[in-house]
Amino acid sequence: MRKSYRECGQTILESTLSMLLLCLILMGLLQLFHLYVAQMLTDFSAFYTARSRSVGFADYIVERAGKALVVAASGPRSYPEENTSDEGVSSSSTSADEMMLHEYLSGERWLEYQYWSGQNEYGSEWSSRAEVSNTYFTQESSSLNNGLVESTVFFTNYPFPIFDLMDPDRVWFEGTGENTLINATSEVADYSIFYLEE
Amino acid sequence: MKMKSNASKKRRKYQGGQTLILAVLAVIIIAAAIVFLFDLQNIIRGKIKAQTAVDAAALVGAKWQMNSLNMIGELNIIKACTTIITDMPETASGKYSSNPLWGPNNNDVSCLSEASSLLSQMQVRIGFTGPLIGFGAAQQAAKNNGLNYVDEYCVELAQKYEYLSSEEGDVYYGSDVTIPALYGYSWREPYTEMIRNIMQYSDLDMPTGVAVNMNSCWVSEPLLSSDSNISNNYLSMKSIYTAINANYWCALTGLLREDFGDSKWWGNIELVMNSNSFRYESELLPLGLKYTFSGSGIYNQALDSGALYGPDDANEKIMDNSNTSSGYERPKESDLLHNNYDNEDPYLCDENGEYLYDADNNHIVYDAASYDIEITETGINKLYFINPATGNVVYPGLYTKDTDEYWAPLPRISWTVYDTEFWNPYSDADSDDWKDTWGKYLRKDFKEGYRYYGAVSCAGAIVQPKLISSKWNRLDSKSQDTENDYIGDALEFGGQSSSGGQSINQYASRLKSSEAAMRNGTISDIEVFSLAKSYGRIPVANGEYLTPCSVLMVLPVFERPLIIPVELEKPSDFTPDFKWAAFKREYLPLLGTVSNVDDMPALMAESYPEHWNAGWFSFYHNALVKLNNASWRQQGIDWLETVIDEDTEKTNEDTCNYWPSSGPGTRQAPSIPF
Numbered sequence: 001m002r003k004s005y006r007e008c009g010q011t012i013l014e015s016t017l018s019m020l021l022l023c024l025i026l027m028g029l030l031q032l033f034h035l036y037v038a039q040m041l042t043d044f045s046a047f048y049t050a051r052s053r054s055v056g057f058a059d060y061i062v063e064r065a066g067k068a069l070v071v072a073a074s075g076p077r078s079y080p081e082e083n084t085s086d087e088g089v090s091s092s093s094t095s096a097d098e099m100m101l102h103e104y105l106s107g108e109r110w111l112e113y114q115y116w117s118g119q120n121e122y123g124s125e126w127s128s129r130a131e132v133s134n135t136y137f138t139q140e141s142s143s144l145n146n147g148l149v150e151s152t153v154f155f156t157n158y159p160f161p162i163f164d165l166m167d168p169d170r171v172w173f174e175g176t177g178e179n180t181l182i183n184a185t186s187e188v189a190d191y192s193i194f195y196l197e198e
Numbered sequence: 199m200k201m202k203s204n205a206s207k208k209r210r211k212y213q214g215g216q217t218l219i220l221a222v223l224a225v226i227i228i229a230a231a232i233v234f235l236f237d238l239q240n241i242i243r244g245k246i247k248a249q250t251a252v253d254a255a256a257l258v259g260a261k262w263q264m265n266s267l268n269m270i271g272e273l274n275i276i277k278a279c280t281t282i283i284t285d286m287p288e289t290a291s292g293k294y295s296s297n298p299l300w301g302p303n304n305n306d307v308s309c310l311s312e313a314s315s316l317l318s319q320m321q322v323r324i325g326f327t328g329p330l331i332g333f334g335a336a337q338q339a340a341k342n343n344g345l346n347y348v349d350e351y352c353v354e355l356a357q358k359y360e361y362l363s364s365e366e367g368d369v370y371y372g373s374d375v376t377i378p379a380l381y382g383y384s385w386r387e388p389y390t391e392m393i394r395n396i397m398q399y400s401d402l403d404m405p406t407g408v409a410v411n412m413n414s415c416w417v418s419e420p421l422l423s424s425d426s427n428i429s430n431n432y433l434s435m436k437s438i439y440t441a442i443n444a445n446y447w448c449a450l451t452g453l454l455r456e457d458f459g460d461s462k463w464w465g466n467i468e469l470v471m472n473s474n475s476f477r478y479e480s481e482l483l484p485l486g487l488k489y490t491f492s493g494s495g496i497y498n499q500a501l502d503s504g505a506l507y508g509p510d511d512a513n514e515k516i517m518d519n520s521n522t523s524s525g526y527e528r529p530k531e532s533d534l535l536h537n538n539y540d541n542e543d544p545y546l547c548d549e550n551g552e553y554l555y556d557a558d559n560n561h562i563v564y565d566a567a568s569y570d571i572e573i574t575e576t577g578i579n580k581l582y583f584i585n586p587a588t589g590n591v592v593y594p595g596l597y598t599k600d601t602d603e604y605w606a607p608l609p610r611i612s613w614t615v616y617d618t619e620f621w622n623p624y625s626d627a628d629s630d631d632w633k634d635t636w637g638k639y640l641r642k643d644f645k646e647g648y649r650y651y652g653a654v655s656c657a658g659a660i661v662q663p664k665l666i667s668s669k670w671n672r673l674d675s676k677s678q679d680t681e682n683d684y685i686g687d688a689l690e691f692g693g694q695s696s697s698g699g700q701s702i703n704q705y706a707s708r709l710k711s712s713e714a715a716m717r718n719g720t721i722s723d724i725e726v727f728s729l730a731k732s733y734g735r736i737p738v739a740n741g742e743y744l745t746p747c748s749v750l751m752v753l754p755v756f757e758r759p760l761i762i763p764v765e766l767e768k769p770s771d772f773t774p775d776f777k778w779a780a781f782k783r784e785y786l787p788l789l790g791t792v793s794n795v796d797d798m799p800a801l802m803a804e805s806y807p808e809h810w811n812a813g814w815f816s817f818y819h820n821a822l823v824k825l826n827n828a829s830w831r832q833q834g835i836d837w838l839e840t841v842i843d844e845d846t847e848k849t850n851e852d853t854c855n856y857w858p859s860s861g862p863g864t865r866q867a868p869s870i871p872f
Contacts, residue, residue: 095441196643
């Protein structure tokens, strides 16, 4: 009888531990997926940042173009604030986002997402750098005096809270938790070097 | 004891299943996440691939526009050279003769005019065939970069081909295959044949040649007209439908306050044909050219601008070669042909140099068969003849005024020129107009000589990647959902009392929004554009440059095609979205025939079952149903007019264009939509 009682507790304990472990693995995997989504969108953003720069857009538009493409990995919108009603500018829908991004790119409105400028608890920030690289010339492009635009786009302190559970002080894994860095680079031909002033 | 033991075993058995359920749940969630990642990767890869493909297509199109313009420009130069050389025969001593008897007579000028017409015919041929080659090459470039042909683009071009090749098109293109203005070139048959070949079209098969849509100016392009301002001002704007579906009131401030009346606020929408005159050049990737007979003015303008010959030898010119590295020396100024040539006919004048005119107020040309000319240094020359009986020189008291005393053929020469509707310089870089447009968008100003609007090559495509998550729609339907049921609704359990609950509701709302987009099939559509343009400029004196169109005559000055920002010169009616184009062509004209928007589903299912049943128009139809609802419109107006700050009386509408000065960055771009 005592043995049976112990077995019963053992099962509960095993089940609980198994569930905890499974939950941990599940949450961890989901956050890895989250990071991977951010990485893919950042790669895409790097391409478009470089392309925007290559056709001669001003720096602030290049930055907005890059930001617009990482919206899906930028956390909740902080300005204008989201709500769940179906009214007005703050509605949470992909169509409303599309319209607002359209206006943001053309300078008609201001948009802000939490991970763009350190507004979340981790202080996540997005930044980009697009510059003409004079050191990379192909044989063809050098004959055209046509360089490449190299862009680097990155999120710093991207949220990765699963490591908070494992390591509240975030010292186990360098480059994780508060220090999670997601970056991407891209190069495209610089067209504007031909028709815009130096 | 045995009973307890059985109960214990039973309990353990149930407890074991708990972990299994959790594990299965975890696997399902992870599988969904993997599917999502797979699809996202597919979409991003598709976007980059499609962008690269349309970039390549636009560049190739612009490359052939450049080739065509340069070839046409070369033929203009050949005309100019031929004209001058014909009029300036050299003597044995290598100098240009001042004796008019060495020069051509009026008959020679007529022959020259005919030669010019033949060259013009070649220019017209290039104007039709060059851009078409570019269009075909662009399709190949897009395919080489991974885009497949698009049925709808092929069908659209096939319809245009049918229109072009049938008698129906005679209204616009003319029934006679030989148009006099085109210098005898029978353009229509070879032109339609080229389009047919590009489409890879035969009577038996569907065309498969078109992978990207490119800018064109078809005279048969359908346009919409209505007696309702709402239709004319709003219903042809794609973004309006997005704003309506999203309840995005800020973009609807004007529309919501329109007078909708009691019924049929859209008016009688009709499809009209574009009645702009045919341009006599390829309608695909048009070059924007004109053919003119007013020869001397065109030539003189080019000459005076310094484009043909510069006033100094410090820079390259078109009609003399200063490229010493290639072994050529620029001719001395005195040897340049134009310095020994004037473009005036020898006309009769009085002894004071005043021209004489006939009864029709035209100049009187001198009779070269009857008189010789005694050249004087004053430019007013005496006419004489030799009496055959006496051998004496006789002066009849007639004078001519001309520097070279040769017939000027220029008024008989036709030139290919830029159509100022297409080609014109940007406004000056220092002007407010410039600062409000290009100057706001671009990093730097354009280089001198590149500030012009002209022929462009715009390419666009819609790609629909095959996504696993597109099966979502089927899952929804299997759960016996109605149109108004969404999984997102079921997850909206967070409540509004806590920030965590609100976050859950926000994510649920986004899920619902994504579901709706998946249902109407628009979420996976990848729409990409690219715009390329041929750049060139004309070097003149002192190292300065002119834009090509500042000299009206087309000259071979174009150097290379380059990608430019789409938003700045995209043709206004250009769209690669065939669903949107079909909506304008099929749905809206039919809407003009009914008085209730609810009648449309049955009517569309009967008239255009293929597109309607495929859901092409559901997004737009739903928006129109919404807009037709007076209470929904009032809801929007109420929101816009709601005061959110009693002190400043600021309304929601005031926040629509709000740009916080304290926020990062400043509002620098102009308020014109991309």
